[in-house]
Amino acid sequence: MTTKKPKAFLFDLNGTMINDxxxxxxxxxxxxxxxxxxxxxxxxxxxxxxxxxxxxxxxxxxxxxxxxxxxxxxxxxxxxxxxxxxxxHLTLIPGLADFLNEAKELGILMAIGSAAIPFNINFVLDNLNVRSYFSAIVSAEDVQNSKPDPETFTKGANILGVQFDECVVFEDAPKGVEAAQNAGMKCVVLTTMHTADEFSAYNNIIAFIEDYNDPILKNLL
Missing domain, CATH: 1.10.150.240 (Putative phosphatase; domain 2)
Structure with a gap:
């Protein structure tokens, strides 16, 4: 786990914030x-x-x-x-609500970087009442090139006004991790849909977690 404290968290949505x-x-x-x-x-x-x-x-x-x-x-x-x-069944992955609260209190900026269309992003953020945590939302409609191209995450970082290497991405899919790697960003992987061995091609992963109750996340806050 990295010791440098990040200035921003960029979250994929499906499989990363909700287990869907x-x-x-x-x-x-x-x-x-x-x-x-x-x-x-x-x-x-x-x-x-x-x-x-x-x-x-x-x-x-x-x-x-x-x-x-x-x-x-x-x-x-x-x-x-x-x-x-x-x-x-719509609910945040366990521990995420507290993690978002703690990050916000510490002044860590947060954004959504998803290949989902706004119709699905709004479905999640509004039904779970978590939109207020995010200073930027990058959807499928906001980029020319989707993951594994880095545009989703680099655009989110640019909107937040932070350097790419100051961000930590939360992802669940290999192509999403690849997008983060292509952006020069470290990544935490949620093992909701894929197993750790499916990510062996990437060198930007700092942790594999099942949910946001994992104590290793304290090192990021």
Missing amino acids: MEYHNHAWHSILTKDLGASISFEAVKKEMYGKNQDLLERVFGVGYFSQEQIDQISIEKEHRYQSAYKK
Whole structure:
């Protein structure tokens, strides 16, 4: 664990602040196989769940297979299915509420850096009443290049007015960790959806945690 105290925390959202990735996986698998006729397994869908919704569709079907209007319709239908299934389970990952409070009291700046569309980000922040903690929100609509490109995190840091190496990113996905590494940022990994061995390619990880009650996080505050 690093000894340098960070000035900012940048949080991915899904799988990092809320433990919802299984619900995204089920919604995508249903859309891809039952609605769109793709022959793809549940596990294979899981590996494609990074970046923008359009990126995922283009990886599975190829660029140009759908019109932009179709992509937008598929995307919003997928999010409606996800929200409908997950809403009754919506809660912060254990320990996060206290962690956010403590960071705020210490003057650590915080931002959301997510590949989710605003529709999903608002669903989480407003239903859980945590929007006030974040001085910047970077969504899929705010970047040209999604993760593993560093733009999501570098843009968040720029809005907060902090140097990239003064940030610690909280992520749950290998491509998100790669984005943080590409931005020159250290990363804490939530093992909500992936196991530690799936991150062996990255050298910017300072801790693996199951939730925010892990005492190792005290070293960041």
